[in-house]
Amino acid sequence: MFVPPPYREPDGSWMADVIRNNPLALLVSNGGWAESPFATHLPVIPDPEATGEWSGDLSGAVLLGHMNRANPHWDALKPGDVALLTFTGPHAYVSPTVYQLTPAAPTWNFTSVHARGTIEKIESPEETLDAVTSTVRAFEASFGTGWDMTESLSYFRRLLPGVGGFRFTVSSADGMFKLSQEQAPEIRDRVRQSFSERPCGRHRATASLMSRLS
Secondary structure, three states, X not given: OOOOHHHOXXXXXXXXXXXXXXXXXXXXXXXXXXXXXXXXXXXXXXXXOOOOOOOOOOOOOEEEEEEEOOOHHHHHOOOOOEEEEEEEEEEEEEOHHHOOOOOOOOEEEEEEEEEEEEEEEEOXXXXXXXXHHHHHHHHHHHOOOOOOOHHHHHHHHHHHHHEEEEEEEXXXXXXXXXXXXXXXXXXXXXXXXXXHOOOOHHHHHHHHHHHHHO
């Protein structure tokens, strides 16, 4: 991903936060010579079994994901394949009216992480179940209400034949944090303030990142 210098992450924690807080990723990998690239939206979490802290560039980080085995993308994935996971963080449209000057042009503030790495398919049904339950546990803790999955585990097991779990080991990553850094401080503050006053949570999350940056 092309990242102009002003929009690079201040430190590696910014990329890690985007991944943890925005776990619906897009997995992209090449098809065969006669096929287009494959792209699938799917849930991805840090592998709870992986040890050690993530490095600043995320290299060596292990992620855990799963998809529907009926998806042709699953059959196209081969062990050791190089693939791309993209994560989209907070983003919002910037109207020129916010700048209070002329001439001006509209733009879009956004945050994104592109992680490149290798795929390892999970073949064991028990490990696949672990991938699913780990994902549920992570999402309930961050986004849910603490739902207890115990009484649904037998249902999960019935679904397992259709679930393809995988590990993704990151080799490198790029973060884009386009948050009006190219603007004068007073204009950046107007943009941040306009976002913070919007009812949309996405705008407020973008404003929060802009405050963290300043």
